[in-house]
Amino acid sequence: MDQNRVVMEVLEQFILLCKEFANGNYDKANELLELTKEEEHPRLIADLAESFGMMIVKIEAREMRLEQIIEDLEKTKGELEIAKKKLALENVGLKNELRKLRIEIDHSQKAQDVADITETDYFKYLEKKAKDLKAPKK
Amino acid sequence: MGRIISIHSFRGGTGKSNITANLAVWVAQEGHRVGIVDTDIQSPGIHVLFDLDVDKIKHPLNDYLWGKCSIEEAAVDLSPSVLVQKETRTAEPGALYLIPSSNKTGEITRILREGYDVGTLNEGFRDLISGLKLDFLFIDTHPGLNEETLLSIAISDILILILRPDKQDFQGTAVTVEVARKLQVPNLLLVVNKVLPDFDFEDVKHQVESTYQAPVAGLLPLSLEMVRLASGGIFSLMNPGHPISKEIAKIGASIIGGKPDKS
Numbered sequence: 001m002d003q004n005r006v007v008m009e010v011l012e013q014f015i016l017l018c019k020e021f022a023n024g025n026y027d028k029a030n031e032l033l034e035l036t037k038e039e040e041h042p043r044l045i046a047d048l049a050e051s052f053g054m055m056i057v058k059i060e061a062r063e064m065r066l067e068q069i070i071e072d073l074e075k076t077k078g079e080l081e082i083a084k085k086k087l088a089l090e091n092v093g094l095k096n097e098l099r100k101l102r103i104e105i106d107h108s109q110k111a112q113d114v115a116d117i118t119e120t121d122y123f124k125y126l127e128k129k130a131k132d133l134k135a136p137k138k
Numbered sequence: 139m140g141r142i143i144s145i146h147s148f149r150g151g152t153g154k155s156n157i158t159a160n161l162a163v164w165v166a167q168e169g170h171r172v173g174i175v176d177t178d179i180q181s182p183g184i185h186v187l188f189d190l191d192v193d194k195i196k197h198p199l200n201d202y203l204w205g206k207c208s209i210e211e212a213a214v215d216l217s218p219s220v221l222v223q224k225e226t227r228t229a230e231p232g233a234l235y236l237i238p239s240s241n242k243t244g245e246i247t248r249i250l251r252e253g254y255d256v257g258t259l260n261e262g263f264r265d266l267i268s269g270l271k272l273d274f275l276f277i278d279t280h281p282g283l284n285e286e287t288l289l290s291i292a293i294s295d296i297l298i299l300i301l302r303p304d305k306q307d308f309q310g311t312a313v314t315v316e317v318a319r320k321l322q323v324p325n326l327l328l329v330v331n332k333v334l335p336d337f338d339f340e341d342v343k344h345q346v347e348s349t350y351q352a353p354v355a356g357l358l359p360l361s362l363e364m365v366r367l368a369s370g371g372i373f374s375l376m377n378p379g380h381p382i383s384k385e386i387a388k389i390g391a392s393i394i395g396g397k398p399d400k401s
Binding site for chain 2: 094102103104105106109110113114117118122123126127129130131133
């Protein structure tokens, strides 16, 4: 009977521990470790405690890894936001540049360049002949 | 009577030869008889687009200018290798001839030093049109305004000026337009090439047209695919659905005075 009571108490302790773990509180994991001592507890209890302990360790490890991943993702997200803002600014700059595209002709330079060509003898000959040249011979 | 289409740009690097080749092919594919003369004697290049080994050509344009052969003997028939029969169309493809310039340094130097009679060139164009019964003769010119370029402008029925949207091209084109007007070119068309895709194309067209008081026949976007092709073929034949090919068709249609095929 005594033995049964001990088992019942231990199981109740298990239930409490499970509630703590379910809430993400692993501070009482040490209590679980105490229960794994085979010389103090029935083998089945010790084995159960061992299995629970392993489960908690694995869950904690997984949670840590996930937290790390979330942290990395948050960091990347922040960097993306910054890059996005920078791009938006650059685009505004580029659009302004496009709007600024104007065709500018230096008319005095043009007049000079045209004169350099049209004042040659060859050009004058072409100009005079332009109409005849267009029509096929014969 | 065959019409002469001169394609010119004030500076090099505008994509002149590439556009000339694509336009000529398009017009030929529409069922016309087309010739291309490479008068860019100093830096010939259009033959590369047609994968033609000029060193193996019996008579380049240079031989004609030296009186070594007739102009027809300098014409290479590209029809079988370049033109493709479109299944969807009933009309036969036309014909495509190229009169290439010599690629040999010695021959280039000789013609530059000794010169030649530009009148001979003009006669050659006429003989070519009548001899090969051409509907259109495309003249690929050397950038700038030297004598053979001025001649090709003077005798052209349509002058196509190619420019990029940049300051030096704007200035040089202004000079060329005025010179062409003095030579009474009946049709002057502008083609703006290598336009960055995020430009407002309508705005560019409007600005260019109002600056030069001449119609813009086409605006070609700067294309990575075109750059990648790197003169390795006729772009519009290889990429029929590409925006550049459609624009080529549009320019081609304004040359032959019809509407572009589908699109």
